[in-house]
Amino acid sequence: KMRCIAVANEKGGVGKTVTVINLGAAITLENRSALIVDMDPQANATKGLGIDLPENAPSVYDLIMDSKSLKRDDVVLNTRWENLDIIPSTVDLSGAEVELVDEEGRENRLKEALVGLDLDYDFILIDTPPSLSLLTVNVFATAKEVLIPCQTHPYAFAALDELFDTIAAIREGINPDLHVSGIVATLFDKRTRVGRKVLNQLQSDMRYRDLMFNTVIRHNTTIAESADVRKPVVFFRKSSFGYIDYNDLAEELIAKTGFS
Amino acid sequence: KMRCIAVANEKGGVGKTVTVINLGAAITLENRSALIVDMDPQANATKGLGIDLPENAPSVYDLIMDSKSLKRDDVVLNTRWENLDIIPSTVDLSGAEVELVDEEGRENRLKEALVGLDLDYDFILIDTPPSLSLLTVNVFATAKEVLIPCQTHPYAFAALDELFDTIAAIREGINPDLHVSGIVATLFDKRTRVGRKVLNQLQSDMRYRDLMFNTVIRHNTTIAESADVRKPVVFFRKSSFGYIDYNDLAEELIAKTGFS
Numbered sequence A, B: 001k002m003r004c005i006a007v008a009n010e011k012g013g014v015g016k017t018v019t020v021i022n023l024g025a026a027i028t029l030e031n032r033s034a035l036i037v038d039m040d041p042q043a044n045a046t047k048g049l050g051i052d053l054p055e056n057a058p059s060v061y062d063l064i065m066d067s068k069s070l071k072r073d074d075v076v077l078n079t080r081w082e083n084l085d086i087i088p089s090t091v092d093l094s095g096a097e098v099e100l101v102d103e104e105g106r107e108n109r110l111k112e113a114l115v116g117l118d119l120d121y122d123f124i125l126i127d128t129p130p131s132l133s134l135l136t137v138n139v140f141a142t143a144k145e146v147l148i149p150c151q152t153h154p155y156a157f158a159a160l161d162e163l164f165d166t167i168a169a170i171r172e173g174i175n176p177d178l179h180v181s182g183i184v185a186t187l188f189d190k191r192t193r194v195g196r197k198v199l200n201q202l203q204s205d206m207r208y209r210d211l212m213f214n215t216v217i218r219h220n221t222t223i224a225e226s227a228d229v230r231k232p233v234v235f236f237r238k239s240s241f242g243y244i245d246y247n248d249l250a251e252e253l254i255a256k257t258g259f260s
């Protein structure tokens, strides 16, 4: 049974892209296959996995605008790592919002396009931009689960409220199956008072505590270094915190199939 | 002469809000007045300055949707610190994008509203969300300068390209006066190779090097702590890196009146 997971948080810079890249890679180390779908016009997941798209190559933008004309092999690319594929993004995607404004059913474009590709992976992870715009709504209409990276900082914690409201609205309207599969604390530095405080808030707040992954992603310079060499950290340095934490998260996600 | 500055970068989590709050505060330590305009629906600048808006109090959303009915004292609030005022935001602002989609001149709403308030400050700093959407376009139509915080990391560096294209398009279309007053490196940690590498790229790239502020904002836990107590770091701990760096940035900005 294929699991389709949106990785989302409207707060910027909380580790959405880092989580998509590294969780995807770690899933393949658990002998499962993963497809990354990059739904951010900044295409950081695409770049972070070493993909340089030729000038007019099709991307997720073409899939959303005109899926009928595309076959799977046109848009689903292999990365250098086995069992880890990607549907890449380009800056063209930032035009989709305005171009689709008058289209009927514009929120279901991604969903219909992916169904048409007849995909076969254990996991699909979809990276989202830091906004609750049409692109993110498309992702929420497509996925069954939402995985929420939350930086251990007050601004990121405060953003959860609005995100949960949006997910509830999507569930009532366009996608009744959508549920939060978990919140993962990210960029955690146990030496800072504010980091420990926010982690404690996440783990004790009635609204979030049952959704928290046990795994906490620690602040780890190797993760930033791995982004610079365009590799997942799990394929960059085996002894790093990043390697350990994302492997733990993958194991926990795979084990956590029961929905809450 | 009032200087109106947009603080913008589509990449999330690069320190836009931290810069607006702390640069605004540091400007008041140079005996000048500053108004913060919070144009992010997440309202982090509003919360970060200790403002808790009552349920139906007017905010920047009301100003954009119906400015004629509002007087200055309805929307311009004092903070606890002298010469530092704010036009607050609320989550309602996220509705403006859709609500204004068919309105003529929707990109000039903020500009017309601020003109109508007859403001008198040395500096106006406008915080933006991490996207190049209608809200950010409104800010680019209003401001004369753009100050770009750029985290010393590959993803943030890569985002500059698109941001400069957008600013060029705004300059040709709706606001010929708009120019980049500077790029400030943020979250800099000199101990990391990738941090030093990206700072070097910023300081040597033909497109950006003449725009770089000499001041570099260092990664500094006190800044995150100050956000937690909802104070600018310059009013929270006088001996911290954050205090030093944002004061340096304010001095440099005030001195840098010549346009490039």
Ligand SMILES: Nc1ncnc2c1ncn2[C@@H]1O[C@H](COP(=O)(O)OP(=O)(O)OP(=O)(O)O)[C@@H](O)[C@H]1O
Pocket (backbone or CB within 6 Å): A011, A012, A013, A014, A015, A016, A017, A018, A019, A040, A044, A128, A129, A130, A186, A187, A188, A217, A218, A219, A220, A221, A223, A224, A227, B010, B011, B012, B013, B130, B151, B153, B155
């Ligand atoms: N565990 C970590 N340790 C150290 N640095 C990290 C970690 N996770 C993320 N980062 C760094 O933090 C920054 C933000 O991460 P990332 O770009 O993945 O966030 P995002 O939520 O996808 O941002 P955006 O909102 O712009 O899409 C990047 O510079 C990234 O390398």
Ligand SMILES: Nc1ncnc2c1ncn2[C@@H]1O[C@H](COP(=O)(O)OP(=O)(O)OP(=O)(O)O)[C@@H](O)[C@H]1O
Pocket (backbone or CB within 6 Å): A010, A011, A012, A013, A130, A151, A153, A155, B011, B012, B013, B014, B015, B016, B017, B018, B019, B040, B044, B128, B129, B130, B186, B187, B188, B217, B218, B219, B220, B221, B223, B224, B227
């Ligand atoms: N110099 C710094 N040292 C340490 N932490 C910092 C520094 N600048 C920003 N931060 C932290 O980094 C995170 C991102 O900062 P901030 O929220 O200001 O970025 P932003 O660009 O406004 O994000 P968004 O794109 O979501 O609006 C916050 O947790 C903030 O406290």
Ligand SMILES: [Mg+2]
Pocket (backbone or CB within 6 Å): A016, A017, A018, A040, A044, A127, A128, A129
């Ligand atoms: Mg991202």
Ligand SMILES: [Mg+2]
Pocket (backbone or CB within 6 Å): B016, B017, B018, B040, B044, B127, B128, B129
């Ligand atoms: Mg911000």
